[in-house]
Amino acid sequence: MKPWIFGVAAGCIFVLADALLPISPPSAYAFCLSCHVRDLVNTALNAAVRSRFQVTEVAGRALMLTSPGVLIGAFIAARMHGEARPRKADRPLLLAVLGFLVMTIGILIFGCPTRIVLRAGYGEIYGIVALAGMGVGIAGATLLMKLRFRAGK
Amino acid sequence: MSAVLLSLAFLGIGLVVGFLAQRSRMCFVAGLRDWILVRDAELLTGLFAFLATVWLMTSVLSAAGLLHQGIPEYPHGAGAAAGGQTGVLLRNMNGLRLSSLVNRFFFVTLAGGFLVGVFSVVAGGCVMRQHVLCAQGDRNALFYLAGFYGAVVVYYALLSRFFGWVYA
Numbered sequence: 567m568k569p570w571i572f573g574v575a576a577g578c579i580f581v582l583a584d585a586l587l588p589i590s591p592p593s594a595y596a597f598c599l600s601c602h603v604r605d606l607v608n609t610a611l612n613a614a615v616r617s618r619f620q621v622t623e624v625a626g627r628a629l630m631l632t633s634p635g636v637l638i639g640a641f642i643a644a645r646m647h648g649e650a651r652p653r654k655a656d657r658p659l660l661l662a663v664l665g666f667l668v669m670t671i672g673i674l675i676f677g678c679p680t681r682i683v684l685r686a687g688y689g690e691i692y693g694i695v696a697l698a699g700m701g702v703g704i705a706g707a708t709l710l711m712k713l714r715f716r717a718g719k
Numbered sequence: 720m721s722a723v724l725l726s727l728a729f730l731g732i733g734l735v736v737g738f739l740a741q742r743s744r745m746c747f748v749a750g751l752r753d754w755i756l757v758r759d760a761e762l763l764t765g766l767f768a769f770l771a772t773v774w775l776m777t778s779v780l781s782a783a784g785l786l787h788q789g790i791p792e793y794p795h796g797a798g799a800a801a802g803g804q805t806g807v808l809l810r811n812m813n814g815l816r817l818s819s820l821v822n823r824f825f826f827v828t829l830a831g832g833f834l835v836g837v838f839s840v841v842a843g844g845c846v847m848r849q850h851v852l853c854a855q856g857d858r859n860a861l862f863y864l865a866g867f868y869g870a871v872v873v874y875y876a877l878l879s880r881f882f883g884w885v886y887a
Contacts, residue, residue, distance in 0.1 A: 567739065567742040567743040568743065568761070568764075568765075569743045569744070569745045569750075569761055569762050569764055569765025569766075569768070570764045570765050570767075570768035571739075571743065571768075572739045572740060572742075572743035572745040572765050572768075572769075573745070573764070573765040573766065573767070573768030573769035573770075573771075573772060574768050574769070574772045575735075575739055576736055576739065576740075576745075576769055576772075577768070577769045577770075577771075577772025577773040577776060578772060578776060579732060579735060579736065580732075580773065581772075581773055581776035581777055581780060581786075582776070583728065583732055584786060584787075585780050585785045585786050587720065587725065587728055588720050588725065589725075590787040590788075591787070591792075592792045592793075593786075593787055593788045594788075596732060597732060597733075597736065599846040599847060599850065600846065602729070603867065603868060603871060604871050607868060607871040607872065608871065608875060611872065611875075617875075617876075619875040620793060620875070620879075622792065622793060623793075624725075627722055627725060628722050628725035628726040628728075628729060629722070629726040629729070630726075630729050631726055631727075631729045631730035631733060632729045632730070632732060632733040632736075633733065633850065634730065634733065635729065635730040635731065635732065635733015635734045635736075635737060636733040636734075636736055636737035636740070636847065636850045636851070636854075637733075637737065637850055637853065637854045638733070638734055638737065638854075639733060639734035639735060639736065639737025639738040639739075639740075639741070639854075640737040640738065640740060640741040640850060640851040640854035640855065641737075641854040641855075642734075642737075642738060643737070643738040643739075643741035643742055644741050644851075644854060644855045644856075647742075649741070649855060650854075650855050650856050651855070651856050652856040652858070653855075653856055653857045653858060653859070654858055655858035655859045655861070655862055656859065657859060658858070658859065658862040659862075660841075661842060661859045661860070661862040661863040661866065662862040662863065662865055662866035662869075663866060664838045664839075664841060664842040664863060664866065665842070665849070665862070665863035665864060665865065665866030665867035665869075665870065666866035666867065666869060666870040666873070667834070667838050667866075667870075668835055668838050668839065668842070668846060668867065669866070669867045669868075669870035669871060669874070670870050670874055670878065671831045671834055671835050671838075672835070672846075673870075673871070673874055674827065674831055674882060674885055675827065675828045675831035675832065675835075676792050678835075678845070678846040678847070679747040679748055679835060679839060679845035679846060679847070680747055680845065680846065680847050682747075682832060682835070683747055683766065683769060683770060683773075684769075684773060686770065687769065687770045687771075687772070687773025687774050687777065688773060688774075688777050688788070688808060689774065689777065689808045689809035689810050690808055690809075691808070691809065691817070691820050692820075692824070692825070692828045694809070695825060695828045695829050695832065696828045696829070696831065696832035696835075697832065698829065698832065699828065699829040699830065699831065699832025699833040699835075699836065700748075700832040700833065700835055700836040700839075701751060701836065702832075702833055702836065703832065703833035703834060703835065703836020703837040703839075703840070704748055704751045704752055704755075704836040704837075704839070704840055705751060705755060705836075706833075706836075706837065707752075707836065707837040707840035707841060708751070708752045708755045708756060708840055709755065711756070711840070712755070712756060
């Protein structure tokens with residue numbers, strides 16, 4: 567499947583879900599892996615140990631099962647097409663630290679990369695700002711990678 | 720709508736998006752990376768198609784009055800103030816000047832976006848892509864998700880008190 571089909575399909579799903587389902591507040595919240603995971607974990611913790619960690623308004627009305635959904639959906643797709651194959655972890659600590667950092671920033675600026683792009687698509691100012699920052703970050707890191715690769719050769 | 724139905728809706732959105740993301744190898748970070756590295760624009764077209772679709776759909780639906788927009792991120796507590804500003808839209812500024820949005824949260828958002836970009840390139844994919852890789856059996860992505868989920872507990876139990884200045 568071409569990525570642009572994913573783009574169009576996902577864009578339609580997220581905006582239509584926001585229009586048809588009682589998701590807001592907050593707005594542009596049909597999909598976010600940082601925020602929804604935060605809501606899910608905090609809802610579970612608040613129920614289990616009676617903490618009062620912050621969740622969004624919609625998390626009080628539903629369980630944010632987006633992240634498990636993505637895992638199951640991708641697993642089904644991979645199984646159906648014989649693409650599920652175990653790969654050893656060659657740098658587990660680095661990846662765990664990166665996951666930790668991306669989530670921490672995601673909590674602070676309200677979004678994983680997907681929702682940053684989603685918010686920018688809504689025309690939301692801080693979403694556009696975050697997307698601009700992300701573009702510079704990706705470009706900078708990639709160019710550095712390219713330079714190091716050339717130096718290595 | 721009942722809590723069960725709405726929860727199932729989120730699960731359903733995740734299922735469909737996860738399925739499509741696995742089939743298309745979509746990643747919101749690798750598009751720009753691949754284009755810079757090897758001038759491969761395929762994933763980048765996915766990103767632009769997504770952006771254009773969302774922009775078009777929200778323009779149409781908000782003109783029709785079907786979209787609730789400009790709503791704060793949290794109902795109360797830390798982030799409610801900045802969360803209120805996060806709803807400001809380009810197409811609906813209500814006389815608000817752009818310069819009034821250039822505050823501390825503006826620069827945190829810019830720097831945060833930058834760091835998310837850098838970390839995602841080092842990790843080899845955006846958060847959604849890591850979910851897909853993990854579902855395909857990639858143990859690296861499993862550790863990524865462990866750090867990702869674990870960060871929520873650590874942030875709210877320990878770190879949140881150090882980040883109040885972000886929203887001040």
